[in-house]
Amino acid sequence: MTFTFKPTILLVCGALALSACTDPNRLGADGGDALGGQAATGAIVPGSPNDPTSAAYFQQNVGDRVLFLVDQSSLTPAGQATLDSQAVWLGTNIGFTAVIEGHADEQGTREYNLALGARRADAVRNYLISKGVPGDRLRVVSYGKERPAEICSAESCYAQNRRSVTVLAGGFTS
């Protein structure tokens, strides 16, 4: 099982390129190494990143986030690829629901960024629905500029902050 597992990770990461695999950290998460010691030993720890049915696996290996261009809510090809993987995973792991967070960088006023985050989260929700995920499993929330993932006042951080994050609930809990 472990041997089929690793190539899957590599494929997913290849498709995601910038968005997920280079930055496993998300709001409130510790991050961690998707290909950590336990994967190397071959043991699957339920709920850990090497359990393909876990939220941790989804976050780190499928990719929980999609990035957006400045003041835009349309999905880039890289974003669509991530969401294709999310839709496949959600279609398999039907015990999970998700809250899709929409975020903006700090270069905007508070209210506008809340509205922009709502647009981004909804664009992601609509795309997942178009790929077969039932809408009643997907809720949206906008954080505007309240919860940046990267804190510097430069485009390198802003690019990471203009994002959606698909946060899972339900499923396996340990």
Added chain:
Amino acid sequence: MIKLRILTLLFAGFAMATTAQAQQGEPLKITITEGVIEPMPFVTPNFASENPSSAQMGSDLARVIAADLSGTGLFREIPSDAYISQFTDFAAPVSYNDWKAINAQAMVAGAVSVNGNQVNVKFRLYDIVSGQEMGEGLQFNGTTDGWRRMAHKVSDAVYSRITGESGYFDTRVVFVSESGAKGNRAKRLAIMDYDGANVQYLTDSRAIVLAPRFSPSGDRVLYTSYETGFPKIYVLNVGSVSKRVLESAQGTMSFAPRFSPDGSRVVYSLAQGGNTDLYSMNVGSGQATRLTSAPSIETAPSFSPDGSQIVFESDRSGTQQLYIMSASGGEARRISSGDGRYGTPVWSPRGDLVAFTKQNRGRFHIGVMRVDGTRERLLTSSFLDEGPTWAPNGRVLMFHRETQGATGRSTLYSVDITGRALRPVRTPDGGSDPSWGPLQ
């Protein structure tokens, strides 16, 4: 005499700003206007203590009054080490020549007595130039814990007598107190005196809270909280610190609320299906009316002082711009026309101006324009200035300024509408989203 003098100065300041704009013609070329007026020199000797227990308060009162008046940018305090004669007896005749000799034009003189927790404050305002008292002496009685309010009341009376306009010192501001790192900032609703004193917290930091807005009478505060995990509008009673949610449908997010001038309605944004529009709700019945239905973002609404119109921001043209429409919805007319993006419009309590946040070429500005969109003037410029709120007399704005980088911090500032008197408002932690309450 003094009245005439300061009014002349005030008008001189505004006239300069006007002239600079008029020469530019249309379309607007925007420059930060900093009118130069000479502040009126004044003295505020320590209030005479009428019993032994009031000496400290006599000094404290004078310091608060001096800070109030100096903070306007219209007055300049002459420090006490320049005094030729000392002020110790409230009943004694004023030595006009001694104060004239150090170029004072006005003197705020007072006396204070403290008995237990009771305070009595008396004051008189003197026109040093013409050698006579201005207006009548006033006195206030209160408790020791309210001594700062008594000082602010003296300042309001002085400001009002000399400028002919109502003051803004005995006021409170509700705001968001911020602490912690930028990526996981803890936010609490807090209320303070306009000068940053007497901060009290209204919520804890378990949920993100945003953009509190005072009711016109100051009895209630609207704000947005993530208490349920999703942004919803709450109304909080300031006296009892009890709150209730303004109901909205599941799957929606509501934010950017403001009261109508009579306090009976709330205008706000509701996001549903990715689209943000404006709604108006009767606070008593909870009945909501949709005001806009466009695929664009409509947010940050603010009523005109008569309640008949709403100024708001929309990106219907492709970028954030300011619009005015009837308070019942319908056609909107765009008022912003300069370069850049405009947000967070707030209608002046005098009705003449709209204050806003402007983003242009990587900088943020607080500015004002007339209600018809003309005479735009930018008052500030920084990495991130945002969210102006009007003092009740419509002469001063408070906003927040965030510094850049990982250690960036948000601080409250005030600025007068000439852009000249820009000052930080000191709070224990960082501050954002101020909303200025009424004169008490």
